[in-house]
Amino acid sequence: MIESVTDARFDERVLRSSRPVLVDFTATWCPPCRMIEPVLAEIAAERAGELDVVSLDVDLNPRTAAAAGVMGMPTLSLYVDGRVVTQVVGARPKRAVLRAIEPYLPVDNSVS
Numbered sequence: 001m002i003e004s005v006t007d008a009r010f011d012e013r014v015l016r017s018s019r020p021v022l023v024d025f026t027a028t029w030c031p032p033c034r035m036i037e038p039v040l041a042e043i044a045a046e047r048a049g050e051l052d053v054v055s056l057d058v059d060l061n062p063r064t065a066a067a068a069g070v071m072g073m074p075t076l077s078l079y080v081d082g083r084v085v086t087q088v089v090g091a092r093p094k095r096a097v098l099r100a101i102e103p104y105l106p107v108d109n110s111v112s
């Protein structure tokens with residue numbers, strides 16, 4: 001399950017997170033946003049422990065959306081150490097989302 005964040009919790013939950021956070025800037029009226037939800041749920045489950053995935057409704061949280069410069073939905077922004085390191089705009093296949101974010105995720109050295 002993907003956690004919803006608000007303007008009030010964005011700094012605490014995203015900007016001050018010790019882990020990378022993929023933020024889904026979304027809206028209830030946006031069909032492509034609904035299309036990408038299952039993809040993000042899969043990524044959240046598969047990358048639990050190394051990446052947090054959260055959603056922010058732009059209509060209910062306009063301050064954060066404006067500060068982030070979100071112009072279209074869905075916008076997926078990966079925050080690392082409180083800043084955006086990569087962004088994907090529009091519904092994309094899982095492969096494309098992973099290709100954009102993987103360079104910024106921790107490397108798992110436990111695999112030999």
